[in-house]
Amino acid sequence: MVLPRWVWDYIKSVMEGGSYADVRGWFRDAVAPRHLARPTVSEITSPCPTKRDVYLRRVSKVAMPDNDALQMGRLIHEVFLTPFRIEPVFSKLDEYFESIINSYGELAIKYKGSLYELYRHAVAFALQAREENIPYSVEPLIPASSIGLSDFIKPDILLGFIPIEVVSSIQPSDDVSNIGRKELAVAAYALAIETWIGHPVDIGVVLHISLNSIVKLTWRVVRIDDTLRRAVLDARDNVARIVETGEDPGLPQSCPRTCPFYGVCHA
Numbered sequence: 001m002v003l004p005r006w007v008w009d010y011i012k013s014v015m016e017g018g019s020y021a022d023v024r025g026w027f028r029d030a031v032a033p034r035h036l037a038r039p040t041v042s043e044i045t046s047p048c049p050t051k052r053d054v055y056l057r058r059v060s061k062v063a064m065p066d067n068d069a070l071q072m073g074r075l076i077h078e079v080f081l082t083p084f085r086i087e088p089v090f091s092k093l094d095e096y097f098e099s100i101i102n103s104y105g106e107l108a109i110k111y112k113g114s115l116y117e118l119y120r121h122a123v124a125f126a127l128q129a130r131e132e133n134i135p136y137s138v139e140p141l142i143p144a145s146s147i148g149l150s151d152f153i154k155p156d157i158l159l160g161f162i163p164i165e166v167v168s169s170i171q172p173s174d175d176v177s178n179i180g181r182k183e184l185a186v187a188a189y190a191l192a193i194e195t196w197i198g199h200p201v202d203i204g205v206v207l208h209i210s211l212n213s214i215v216k217l218t219w220r221v222v223r224i225d226d227t228l229r230r231a232v233l234d235a236r237d238n239v240a241r242i243v244e245t246g247e248d249p250g251l252p253q254s255c256p257r258t259c260p261f262y263g264v265c266h267a
Helices: 005-015 052-059 068-085 090-104 106-110 112-131 172-197 226-245
Strands: 136-138 157-159 162-169 203-211 215-223
Touching (some): 005 215, 068 090, 068 112, 068 162, 112 203, 162 172
Antiparallel strands (some): 136 157
């Protein structure tokens, strides 16, 4: 069923009174781009408070260093999304998993037990979704240039018209900030879908995957109201202005050490 039953029930209870929003994707005046630059969703939701990471990459052309945090994020995404991409064959499930582990080497081996537990959760969700004929797509391309974002944006999963974004962390201190950033992401997907097909999208879901001492899945139902929609547009405009003007936004008061540009900014 992709989502646990209690999440479905909660969505129904949230939407019982209906939903109203002034800022819809189909209202051109409300969502029209104000700059020529087109940020990506990852840029407007980056963990850097001042978005200096975008300035370094897009303006100063500094190559983004890879680090364990980025690799781990990609690894967790691949482990969780793979069962949804493929037609699960029971006899080959372990083979699929081992292939992922082998492609990431020592980092994956270090967390192999936790990753396998996560993989089993994902397989169960994917099988239930297929049995119940629930329509979903993995990383679908959604046109977004008309709302001032990159040509296409990709939610991790689109369940009917509900965007689902997966975020992960190893350090418990990252949990709250990661979930908050991804609320902006699902709101951006909602606006893009509304612009594209004219269907209202009032709910999104953020799945936070924590691989601390145990594997923990935290589902957050996000009501995509006007406050969140305007926050997306403000973040879009801020990042687009930085790219367009080439103005260095400066260092934030506090930098997340998982930022790939931490060594650049604090050399």
